[in-house]
Amino acid sequence: MKKDQLFFAIRLSLFIIILAILKPDLSDFRITNNLQNASYFMQNNLPERAETDLRAVIGMEPWQEIPWSQLAASYLNQDNSLKTISILEPLSRQSILNASDWLTLARAYKQYDRPGQMESALLSLISLGEPGVETVTAIKMLVILYRSQNRFEEAYQF
Secondary structure (H helix, E strand, C coil): CHHHHHHHHHHHHHHHHHHHHHHHHHHHHHHHHHHHHHHHHHHCCCHHHHHHHHHHHHHHCCCCCCCHHHHHHHHHHCCCHHHHHHHHHHHHHCCCCCHHHHHHHHHHHHHCCCHHHHHHHHHHHHHCCCCCHHHHHHHHHHHHHHHHCCCHHHHHHC
16 A cells, blocks of 8 residues: 555656646746737737736736837827826836837827926937937927927027
């Protein structure tokens, strides 16, 4: 009887070890699947569904890098500036936005009619000192903003 118990214990141990090894793979599959689905939904202008998948990823692995900037841009494409702002503002306070993100945030502020915050976002983008289309676009937007506010000297400086 002891041999049978020992054999059963070994089989049970092997089974538990195999399950322990496979579990992270199942989790990785779900995370990869959710991230791929979110990317698909963002590309097809379905940011609400993408956000659901991204929040599921955070629920499984809170440390996972999430493409919040891409989600914010997807919301902006749907003219949902408030949602875009709610995603990017916390990231701006952490100083982790790149030039494209600052431009997205500035466009959201423009849509939501917040010229002071739009100006601040554009100046933050310009202060990055990165050459590129985003910086040129930011300068143009800033000049248009200053002209609309009769701030011609500041417009001339840019």
